[in-house]
Amino acid sequence: MSELTTTRARAWALRRADGAVLGFTDHDRDLAFDGIAFRAGTGMTASAIVQGTGLSVDNTEATGALSDAALTEGDILAGLYDGAELTIWEVDWTDPLWRRILFRGSLGEITRLDRAFKAELRGLTEPLSKAGGRVFGALCPAVLGDATCTFDLTQPGFAAEVPLLAVAEGGAVLEIAELPEFAADWFVDGAARFLDGAAAGMVVPVRREESLPGRRRFSLWSAPGFEPAPGDTLRIEAGCDKRFQTCRLKFLNQRNFQGFPHIPSEDWLQATPRIDGPNSGGSLTHG
Known part of the structure; x- marks a missing residue:
């Protein structure tokens, strides 16, 4: 697209957590392709995109004014844009069939700046930099009332x-x-x-x-x-502090407790035998 420098524009497509798809462009007129209307005049801009090789994280940010009817402060505060999928194209505004993807990823941290916002853009490899898998510990990792907890918060008393x-x-x-x-x-x-x-x-x-x-x-x-x-x-x-005793006594939901209340602590794992210790050969959790 090097020969199309004077007819290039950028277009952003945001797919929110609630399924809504919003389109924005830095061109002075609206664009449309892939079934998405990209609205002009929204004040959306993006810094230079730094794309890494291997598993390094792409790095850029977007800024915009909270003036577009579809991009409201209330929706941002309600978390509808947290983790929203984002695609950025460079497009020939005279013929949108000529376009290329510059960035694909998601929105990270969103910062409010008076009547504007700034959002971190995270590349597709960003999730690979996070630790994954289940954490085994004494506290329950479930959220009270979710699919793993199964407790019904609509019942009386809670x-x-x-x-x-x-x-x-x-x-x-x-x-x-x-x-x-x-x-x-x-x-x-x-x-x-x-x-x-x-x-x-x-x-x-x-x-x-x-x-x-x-x-x-x-x-x-x-x-x-x-x-x-x-x-x-x-x-x-009602609140839950994630402890087994609370799950059992307050919610009567111990069968669905997702933690491991009898797992040895880190202090025990690092301990060494002592001559003045119990050394009875008994259970770690019941003496």
Whole structure:
């Protein structure tokens, strides 16, 4: 395409986690190919693409303004673009049949910059640089309520839908009614789901719980992307600290526990025999 320098443009296709496909171009007019409409005037740009050989990771980033109707701050904050598949083409805008792929990969970390954003672009080999496989440990790797845990959080006693009474620190601190039917710290390590209002659809894990006169206060690990308001509906779900005792006593779900509670610790693996030790030949877990 070297002879087409004056008619070249770039086109981006994003495939989000929810299946939606969005197209953008740095040309001054919309383009279309492969059944995708690539919209102009979105402010999307990309730095020079550095493509490595072997298993080295391709490196580039994209920036854009949050002005396009399809690219909203709310969708970014809701995580719809996390890990989204991305393809970048160099295309002859006079005849889009003439094109070549410059980059194929996914979106990495997204940083908000006032009314704009910056996203790290990760190449196809990036997943190969991560450790894989199952981790064997005493704690359960499952997420409460997922397919491996199988616990049903909709059954009575494990969640409540209540209106917010007070909001502080941008939504990182919430207060609701007392809920005397739930034990203290019942929701620590659980989930705060915002069902309506500005933060509708967002989920934030619960860090800490406090009892106040007639109220409960929750401190979340972070504020939601948009600040909720008193009166918004919150669904608060029971928390799990991943320990076998919690799985057995709180959820009666020990048959589906995915951890290994009796696995020797790293300290034991590094220990050496001692003359003053028990040295009884008994079980490591039962004496």
